[in-house]
Amino acid sequence: MRKKIIAGNWKMNKVLSESNQFVNAVVGKVPDSEQVEAIVCAPFPYLSSLVEKTNGSKVKVAAQNMHFEDNGAYTGEVSPVMLKDLGVSHVVLGHSERREYFAETDETVNKKAHAAFHHGLTPIVCVGETLEQREANETKNHVEAQVKKAIEGLSDEQVAETIVAYEPIWAIGTGKTASSEDANEVCSHIRNVIKEVTSEAIAEKVVIQYGGSVKPSNIEELLSQSDIDGALVGGASLEAESFLQLVEAGTK
Numbered sequence: 001m002r003k004k005i006i007a008g009n010w011k012m013n014k015v016l017s018e019s020n021q022f023v024n025a026v027v028g029k030v031p032d033s034e035q036v037e038a039i040v041c042a043p044f045p046y047l048s049s050l051v052e053k054t055n056g057s058k059v060k061v062a063a064q065n066m067h068f069e070d071n072g073a074y075t076g077e078v079s080p081v082m083l084k085d086l087g088v089s090h091v092v093l094g095h096s097e098r099r100e101y102f103a104e105t106d107e108t109v110n111k112k113a114h115a116a117f118h119h120g121l122t123p124i125v126c127v128g129e130t131l132e133q134r135e136a137n138e139t140k141n142h143v144e145a146q147v148k149k150a151i152e153g154l155s156d157e158q159v160a161e162t163i164v165a166y167e168p169i170w171a172i173g174t175g176k177t178a179s180s181e182d183a184n185e186v187c188s189h190i191r192n193v194i195k196e197v198t199s200e201a202i203a204e205k206v207v208i209q210y211g212g213s214v215k216p217s218n219i220e221e222l223l224s225q226s227d228i229d230g231a232l233v234g235g236a237s238l239e240a241e242s243f244l245q246l247v248e249a250g251t252k
């Protein structure tokens with residue numbers, strides 16, 4: 001059985017004292033279960049202190065983005081080498097907000113996925129459709145293209161390690177969640193696409209998360225679906241108590 005991975009994406013929220021309060025409240029309380037993994041995706045300035053404070057705990061630390069180059073003249077950017085050096089384990093790639101506001105493309109997501117694996121970071125690759133695409137019945141085609149490009153050229157072992165987050169854009173921060181059946185249908189399609197590109201054995205290993213207005217009251221229903229193996233959570237991951245409830249749901 002695939003383990004569940006619950007990741008809290010803080011986006012551009014919290015100051016350092018709030019980040020510290022959160023981690024102090026969470027470390028030691030995350031369920032000690034092989035079935036679930038907890039990840040905090042934090043802004044760059046807090047990564048170092050979060051890695052230190054979560055050391056030896058069940059909580060992993062992720063960045064929300066990175067550049068694909070190791071170093072160089074890219075003012076304002078952060079490289080995979082820097083993240084690895086800090087002790088960060090995961091990195092979110094291709095979040096819809098990065099695609100919309102910061103010109104992230106399927107091509108750069110693919111370059112970043114290669115760079116992540118090259119440096120021993122696990123990518124959480126985000127895909128998802130707009131409301132217009134859903135209404136035009138283009139969801140599966142769109143998500144399929146995003147997934148195929150993101151994993152292009154990765155080895156089967158790397159694909160197996162990749163975490164895919166299906167986040168319908170219309171469900172992000174809106175309070176609208178895809179029905180668990182609809183979300184599962186797309187997650188299942190993603191698994192089939194991965195199977196086509198690799199093999200059934202590899203596709204069965206890939207953790208596919210759902211994201212978009214996930215909260216303690218709806219996570220169990222989502223996780224009960226056959227192809228939803230976790231959640232990438234924005235708003236409801238900001239408070240320690242709520243984050244712990246979300247992680248707890250992964251053990252059920």
Ligand SMILES: O=C(CO)COP(=O)(O)O
Pocket residue numbers: 009095167171172173174175211212213214232233234235236
């Ligand atoms: O974008 C998301 C996580 O990456 C989802 O955000 P919300 O949970 O706030 O809808």
